[in-house]
Amino acid sequence: MSAQNLLSEIDLRSREFRVDPYPIYDLLRQYAPVVFRDELNMWVVSRYADVTAILRDRRFGRTIDHVLTREQRGLPPKPQYRRAFDMLSENSMFDKEPPDHTRLRGLVHKAFTPRRVENLREAVQSTADMLLDEVQSKGSMDVLADFAVPLPVTVIAELLGVPEEERGPLRNWSQTIVAMYELAPTADQERAAIQAATEFTEYLHKLAAQRRQQPKDDLMTALVEAEEAGDRLSEDELIATCILLLNAGHEATVNVIGNGLYALFRNPDQLRLLQENPSLNTSAVEELLRYDTPVQLFRRFALEDVLFGDVTFRQGQEIALLFGSANRDPDRFPNPDAVDISRSENPHIAFSLGVHYCLGAPLARMELQIAFATLMRRFPDLVLAQEPQYRDSVVIRGLESLQVNF
Numbered sequence: 001m002s003a004q005n006l007l008s009e010i011d012l013r014s015r016e017f018r019v020d021p022y023p024i025y026d027l028l029r030q031y032a033p034v035v036f037r038d039e040l041n042m043w044v045v046s047r048y049a050d051v052t053a054i055l056r057d058r059r060f061g062r063t064i065d066h067v068l069t070r071e072q073r074g075l076p077p078k079p080q081y082r083r084a085f086d087m088l089s090e091n092s093m094f095d096k097e098p099p100d101h102t103r104l105r106g107l108v109h110k111a112f113t114p115r116r117v118e119n120l121r122e123a124v125q126s127t128a129d130m131l132l133d134e135v136q137s138k139g140s141m142d143v144l145a146d147f148a149v150p151l152p153v154t155v156i157a158e159l160l161g162v163p164e165e166e167r168g169p170l171r172n173w174s175q176t177i178v179a180m181y182e183l184a185p186t187a188d189q190e191r192a193a194i195q196a197a198t199e200f201t202e203y204l205h206k207l208a209a210q211r212r213q214q215p216k217d218d219l220m221t222a223l224v225e226a227e228e229a230g231d232r233l234s235e236d237e238l239i240a241t242c243i244l245l246l247n248a249g250h251e252a253t254v255n256v257i258g259n260g261l262y263a264l265f266r267n268p269d270q271l272r273l274l275q276e277n278p279s280l281n282t283s284a285v286e287e288l289l290r291y292d293t294p295v296q297l298f299r300r301f302a303l304e305d306v307l308f309g310d311v312t313f314r315q316g317q318e319i320a321l322l323f324g325s326a327n328r329d330p331d332r333f334p335n336p337d338a339v340d341i342s343r344s345e346n347p348h349i350a351f352s353l354g355v356h357y358c359l360g361a362p363l364a365r366m367e368l369q370i371a372f373a374t375l376m377r378r379f380p381d382l383v384l385a386q387e388p389q390y391r392d393s394v395v396i397r398g399l400e401s402l403q404v405n406f
């Protein structure tokens with residue numbers, strides 16, 4: 001079958017694509033690097049050079065609300081029943097463009113300092129050790145449920161200042177809200193996300209009120225107090241920021257631990273190399289972020305008509321940037337389908353680029369380095385117990401579970 005026929009048979013919403021997108025990325029990069037896909041009603045961009053060019057180009061944005069109203073775009077007003085959910089995107093930096101983005105990111109940056117991240121190092125290490133202490137005597141665990149999920153949630157809760165006894169619902173709230181970033185959320189997913197947004201918002205209002213009365217040494221207090229040029233975060237912005245930090249801060253981290261460890265199991269020489277050479281831990285983490293990128297796709301809007309190579313993105317059209325594909329582009333990474341934990345030049349874009357570059361990258365790197373180093377040190381005989389399944393999602397790439405013996 002010709003490449004064009006193969007491409008016309010591909011459905012980017014299919015189960016086949018969700019389970020293993022990489023062969024399809026290869027085809028897209030080779031034969032249709034910038035292509036409009038009807039099934040998504042979006043442009044799809046798959047080469048590293050193009051994805052990074054668009055991320056750096058201010059003619060594209062995560063939102064277009066500041067340029068065209070919904071009415072101008074022929075869309076109905078946002079429905080009232082979704083308020084609790086829409087409030088989050090309307091008030092967080094994630095879905096804003098400059099100058100609103102610059103203002104919000106600046107205020108959060110003031111509170112989320114390198115010192116605050118560094119101060120978490122001991123808590124990250126002791127949480128990792130405590131989680132492994134709990135399973136040590138069993139000789140087996142589900143790396144996701146027992147380690148990869150609780151570690152980042154605990155760290156973000158610690159960072160924000162959510163008391164231990166109140167952390168129970170955080171993971172569920174966050175996972176339910178994040179499901180809305182999939183390509184086509186179902187009505188059930190939407191209902192659940194609105195419910196989670198409502199409950200989470202109510203909880204954070206209470207926590208913020210407590211911190212206003214009784215400041216503590218945590219990020220919630222710092223956000224309440226953050227001020228720049230007489231400007232502060234509004235209550236809605238404060239809530240939306242806390243929820244963004246929890247969502248952004250753990251879903252991807254969880255899946256780098258899961259996907260990364262699974263990649264090492266499938267490449268036993270690399271697993272052994274890492275076990276025998278702890279000094280490779282830092283470059284191993286970068287390679288695992290690249291190799292099976294946890295957030296495979298981010299969207300941008302064309303804020304104006306843009307001539308891009310030989311196509312024109314029309315104002316308001318959406319563009320799916322395939323981060324997972326860019327990170328496997330042979331024009332940028334020699335031997336891209338190999339896991340090479342010693343890879344020295346590794347400009348992957350797992351944390352994006354440009355004005356939306358991941359605000360939590362230093363914290364994520366610290367957590368991942370501690371997670372892999374601790375797993376390798378504590379369980380030198382780690383083996384895969386059962387072939388895992390990938391979750392049924394396109395944007396967030398992660399495993400259902402990862403059963404191991406040690």
Ligand code: HEM
Pocket residue numbers: 062093094095105156244245246248249250252253256294295298299349350351352353355356357358359360361363364
């Ligand atoms: C391995 C872990 C992580 C990965 C792979 C990751 C990835 C990303 C990516 C790709 C973006 C940019 C999206 C875009 O360009 O449209 C982003 C944004 C962001 N991330 Fe992360 N992230 C991780 C961990 C974290 C952590 C731990 C935090 C904070 C606690 C965090 C907070 C944020 C925030 C606040 C933004 C929005 C920045 C903005 O819009 O200006 N992330 N992240």
